[in-house]
Amino acid sequence: MVSVLLLFAPVAAALFVPMLARRVKAVHTGWFVLAVPLLLFIYYLGYLPSVSDGRTHIAELPWIPSYGISFVSYIDGLSLLFSLLITGIGSLVVLYSIFYLDKTKERLGNFYVYLLMFMTAMLGVVQSDNVISLYLFWELTSISSFLLIGYWYTRDRSRYGALKSMMITVFGGLMMLGGFILLYLMGGTFSIRELIGMAPELVQHPLFTWALVLVLLGAFTKSAQFPFYIWLPDAMEAPTPVSAYLHSATMVKAGLYLVARFTPIFAASELWVWMVTSIGVLTLFWGSFFAVKQTDLKGILAFSTVSQLGLIMSLLGAAAGAFHAEGAAGTIFKFAGFAAIFHLFNHAAFKGSLFMIAGIVDHETGTRDIRKLGGLMALMPVSFTIALIGSLSMAGLPPFGGFLSKELFLTGMLSLRQLDLFAPASWGTILLVAAWIASVFTFIYSLYFVLRTFTGKHKPDELPKQAHEAPAGMLIAPGILAVIVIAVFFIPNVIGKWIVKPAVAAVQPFLFDSPAAVDVHVAAWHGGLTPELTMTIGVVLVGLLLFWLLPKWQGLYGLAPEALSLNKLYDASMYLAEGGANRLSRTYMGGLIRNYLIYMFTGIVIIILGSLVAKDAFAISFEGLSPVGPAEIGLILVLIAAATTTLIARKRLTAIISLGAVGYTVALLFVVFKAPDLALTQLAIETVSVALFLLAFYHLPKMSRHDEKRKFRIGNAIVAGAVGLMMSLLAMSSVSQRALPSISEFYKETVHSEAGGGNIVNVILVDYRGFDTLFEIAVLSIAAIGIIGMIRLRLTRKEDGHEKQ
Known part of the structure; x- marks a missing residue:
């Protein structure tokens, strides 16, 4: 139960943030917020020993038990890895934001409320065993991301980026929900663990392929896979702490988590392996190629993130390929699963530090335009060192953690040629070649980011501010991440034992029955010229040559027509949808x-x-009905006459009086049928209605039919x-x-014993229909608030002299 409640700890803490931001102005609000992710990180560290031994921890909080929906915290190797990333990187991001965001100029209360809301959403996503609660948290990540990206809402680009990210990711979330519903129809349960146990039976179901495609749509949109990646570069309008947290370490990896978590269910499908691997390689190539085109530091990092997400996605596809490998060949794919999780961890470290450095450069120089930067190495030596470490790790060079995971990535791509699924073998070769070319561009944009910013000629005249090193507090968080990047290279197997292997066992249970069975030993040197090392040498040599010749071929990016870009397609579709909706609404509004x-x-x-x-x-049967006498017939005739008079009346007063006659006649019918309570209610309503009509009679508009000939329609x-x-x-x-039998008998039998009332009508309204009455009161309250708001707005406009005459 405790682990479930801790999912909501960040959002619960967010309730106090606005008060702290308003009342404790001497201290930055971030210092209070920092305790939340830090304490959660320490708490989740306590799970490492048991999870590394293969144990899991489950806690449940019922939500809608009649439908089998509940909040279930399921902590295994995979969810623990993500929980540590969410809380660990979250702690560093909060620490960084304390020095990055000015407490006198920024709306810190809003910022930290959104950030804590997002933290709860991400923890819920990675720990949920129930797919419905997973979807709830999934969409909460989209909403909180929308708020964080649009934090500077006065900027057009911030609003555009926030809306774009939400439109694309919410679309994917709805598709994913459809896949979850199909899985429930197939398996009869919302539990992911139970669905994994049914995987051999589910794959035979005719709805299986539809569920697979829908779930992947959710994963691809959230993790910015091609062609849905277009929201991520525009999301860079968010403050840098948001970019470092959401778009490098957490939210964009939610799609990767989804694929990893559902791999044991869908790996039996060849379509899953094909789609995840090929889309991942395509995204890797596309993102790395276009990263070199960018001139904004965060733009470079955005496309590099797209590229790295594609890399991890392709490895998860290769890891699923182990299900289709024959005999000992399946063990080749253990490197793909290990590489996916290992690089996911490495990427969070080096990309988080690079985003923070981009923010530091912007903060201390006033620009992120790489064309105006250069020569900052002497002025910002610490920032340069951290940027160099992160960039070389991203490029896949020793002695940094990125080198090890990049070597494992190449091993995973080489293993695709061993899979009959990609027969003829040329398909596996094509994917391998595309991955190698993408690695070359990864090397180029890594050098492009760090060297064009910190080396070369300094241009002080083009900088809005005089460049200088960042405050020590702002360097702590990226410095810690840089230390982790280096440490991973020297102690990879320690991290592998405690963090990576338990997650790999969760992703590939068809290959490993426990974390101890994941027999992957990571080393920087394997004692010879391996194919992976040969490919790495080729990446470095070709990458250096192309980087040297960059001014000669970078102009090729301008040859592609902008009108054919995916961004233009998105904009056109949004304008078309908006225009079509307007035209449609005008036809009936x-x-x-x-x-x-x-x-x-x-x-x-x-x-x-x-x-x-x-x-x-x-x-239709008339048996058992009350007889209709002369009194009832007479009242019905009066009722018809009054209603007809209301319709044909040419004067407003005549219509009001005849309408009142209709209501009073209905009240008399209630009296005849012995329903005095209803009669009294009807009489009260009609009296008030007629009185209100008469009070407002002078202000009512003239009847449109008063001076025109009536037409029959x-x-x-x-x-x-x-x-x-x-x-x-x-x-x-x-x-x-x-x-069913009439419920009136139940009311008669229980009105005294259960409700303790004497008047059955009152008891029905107050007790049996209590919630209905409560909602009616709520509706009236909302209407009253709306009316008060409009009255105040009208009075305000009058005071300002803007009231239209």
């Missing part, structure tokens, strides 16, 4: 209430009469007749047939 009523009544008639016809629900008559027929048939059919 004419401003006449009469037309709106026609639309609503027509829809109701079609649904109800259609259902009655489809279900053959007509069964056949369409209106058909709709009116259809509504009358529908209500008559529905009432007679419902009275004539009862699938």
